[in-house]
Amino acid sequence: xxxxxxxxxxxxxxxxxxxxxxxxxxxxxxxxxxxxxxxxxxxxxxxxxxxxxxxxxxxxxxxxxxxxxxxxxxxxxxxxxxxxxxxxxxxxxxxxxxxxxxxxxxxxxxxxxxxxxxxxxxxxxxxxxxxxxxxxxxxxxxxxxxxxxxxxxxxxxxxxxxxxxxxxxxxxxxxxxxxxxxxxxxxxxxxxxxxxxxxxxxx
Numbered sequence: 001x002x003x004x005x006x007x008x009x010x011x012x013x014x015x016x017x018x019x020x021x022x023x024x025x026x027x028x029x030x031x032x033x034x035x036x037x038x039x040x041x042x043x044x045x046x047x048x049x050x051x052x053x054x055x056x057x058x059x060x061x062x063x064x065x066x067x068x069x070x071x072x073x074x075x076x077x078x079x080x081x082x083x084x085x086x087x088x089x090x091x092x093x094x095x096x097x098x099x100x101x102x103x104x105x106x107x108x109x110x111x112x113x114x115x116x117x118x119x120x121x122x123x124x125x126x127x128x129x130x131x132x133x134x135x136x137x138x139x140x141x142x143x144x145x146x147x148x149x150x151x152x153x154x155x156x157x158x159x160x161x162x163x164x165x166x167x168x169x170x171x172x173x174x175x176x177x178x179x180x181x182x183x184x185x186x187x188x189x190x191x192x193x194x195x196x197x198x199x200x201x202x203x
Contacts, residue, residue: 077129078200086198091191095165098183100137102166111135111166112142114181118170119150122179126154130169 057194101107105124115129129143136143136159147155171178 007013035056083198083202086201087191087195090194090198091187094190095187096193098165098187102183107166108139108142111139111168112146115143115146115168118179118181119146119153119155122170124153125177126170126173128156128158128169128173130158130160130171132164132166135166135168 006063118129131143136157143157147157154173158171164184165187167182167184169178169180169182
């Protein structure tokens with residue numbers, strides 16, 4: 001015979017089972033929903049992390065490229081500075097040798113032959129041969145011998161007020177024609193050659 005207590009216990013068990021089942025379903029639904037939210041948040045975090053990594057990498061690349069560019073620029077400046085110094089030193093060295101050259105015996109045939117070549121290459125006319133005072137005093141007799149070969153020309157000797165190391169200039173009386181066979185001019189023209197040689201050394 002079923003008592004009231006048995007009925008209560010049975011009813012309680014049914015209610016308990018139903019509540020327990022609902023609790024389980026709700027818990028599963030909650031866990032499922034919670035997992036979805038967690039997954040969404042994970043995706044957001046991953047996207048943020050990737051974005052941050054990308055930005056960090058980008059900034060790192062920009063910084064590293066800036067450092068490399070700066071180093072390249074510094075190297076170029078150092079090379080240019082070295083080039084300028086080498087060219088300057090080379091020109092000073094050549095200039096010093098040329099200054100010494102005009103005091104050697106070898107300078108005399110160079111000086112005389114250059115004047116002869118210049119006069120052979122010009123048409124008849126009125127000219128000045130411009131020379132250094134030092135050279136005129138040393139080679140006056142040789143210059144006069146050369147000029148006698150050109151009696152049908154009007155060629156006069158003029159002493160230069162500027163120091164062009166050695167050699168000579170040739171000008172017409174009107175100042176419209178000029179040949180610069182000075183040693184200083186040759187030195188200036190050699191700067192480009194010296195620059196090329198220096199660059200070859202640095203490459």
